[in-house]
Amino acid sequence: MATIKEIADKSNVSASTVSRVLNNDHTLTVQAKTRERILRVAKELGYETILERRLKQKQQDTKHVGIMLTQSLDEEISDPYFLSIRQGIEMELAHNGIKTATFRLHETEGNQMIEELDGLIVVGRVKESTLKAISRVDNVVYINHSPNEDLYDSVVINFERATEKALRHLLATGYKRIGYIGGKEMEHLKNQKLLSEDKRLTTFERYMKEKNLYDQESIFIGEYTMAQGYQLMKKAIQASKLPEAFFIGSDPMAIGALRALQEANLHVPEDVAIISFDDIEAAKFASTPLTTIRVHTKEMGQTGVKLLLDRLNGRELPLTVTLPTELVIRESCGGK
Structure with a gap:
């Protein structure tokens, strides 16, 4: 690159004049x-001002990160759980000045833009083989799912521990006949949906069997929507023996279930107690x-971004971060 002195010699001016002109004094x-x-000579000699060098460096340093959502738009609208995770991701990426692109899994096949990304944050459940089929991005962070902790960073919660926490509270409060209302976890591909294990349900089944209360x-299973919570609770009410309490897999489903109980003139928690998720x-x-x-869904998203940035800065060892959950006691199921 040309020097200030070379530009000054060719422009027939002093070096200080060249410096002040190039720095827009x-x-x-x-x-x-x-x-x-002076400007013409500087351009001919390929000189870059400090401002131009900083701008070029900033452009080179700017990262492009993709957010891959494994939920359909309807699922995200009907259950704010994943929406809140995405908002946490977007907030943290914006705070760090990172450019983003958002995709849904079933729409990504053949999308060349994914190949150009510096990193990818996957929200929800997707098989490792599926991801490899649609992306060659090296730096990947999973949120709410960990397909291979030896290869990928992930941010998760312990669904088993959280479910046991809810059931222990119900038992400690005196309930024995406990039902379950939940949805189905799906992996959305381009032309199909694959059913995945829901650890809330499998933990409920295991735990209640261990207590000889299963x-x-x-057990009533539908979709993770408020409308399905309403319909499934109506079905439970119409059955021969209504449980004393329910563990319900999501808050929207529980809100729908409350409506069904009110229509049946059943009171919560006097007639039926509820703990949701x-x-x-x-x-x-x-x-x-x-x-x-x-x-802590928003924090899950923010933590995922921090893990990805750490990876982009050179960390090679994959990390799995498990965020804690906590039981919040309100009127639908009292006790301490």
């Missing part, structure tokens, strides 16, 4: 023709405020 009095000559007829904003404003398992 407005206090300098110099003829327009002289200024134009009743298959008290998520602690979305609406949980404390439900017709009967919900006792629920709080999941």
Whole structure:
């Protein structure tokens, strides 16, 4: 790269004049023709100002990160759990000045933009083989799922521990006949949906069997929506023996279930107690405020971004971060 002195010699001016012109010093009095000559010579010699070098370096340093959502748009709208994770991701990426592109898994096949990314944050469940089929991005962080902890960073919660926490509270409060209302976890591909294990359900089944309290007829499975929570609770009410309490897999489903109980003139928690899962904003404003398992979803998203940035800065050892959950006690199931 040319020096200030070389530009000064070719422009027939002093080096200090060249320096002040190239750094856009407005206090300098110099003829327009002289200024134009200095700039022309600097360009011919390939000189870059400090400002230009900083701008080029900043452009080179700017990272491009993709957010891959494994949920359909309808699922994200009906259950704020994943929406809150995405908002946490977007907030943290924006705070770090990182450019982003958002994809849904079933829409990504053949998308060349994914190949150009510096990193990818995957929200939800997707098989490792599926991801490799659609992306060759090296730096990947999974949120709410960990397909291979020896290869990928991930941010998760312990669904088993959280479910046991809810069930222990119900048992400690005196309930024995406990039912389950939940949805199905799906992996969305381009032309199909694959059913995945829901650890809330499998943990409920295992734990209740260990306590000799399991009743298959008290389990009701549909979709993770408020409408399905309403319909499944109606189905439970119409059955021969209504449980004393329910663990419900999401707050939106629990809000729907509350409506069904109210229509049947059943009171919560006097007739039926409820513990749900998520602690979305609406949980404390439900017709009967919900006792629920709080999941720090926004922090899950923010933590995922921090892990990815750490990877991009050179860390090679994959990390799995498990965020804690907590039981929030409200009116739908009292006790301590």
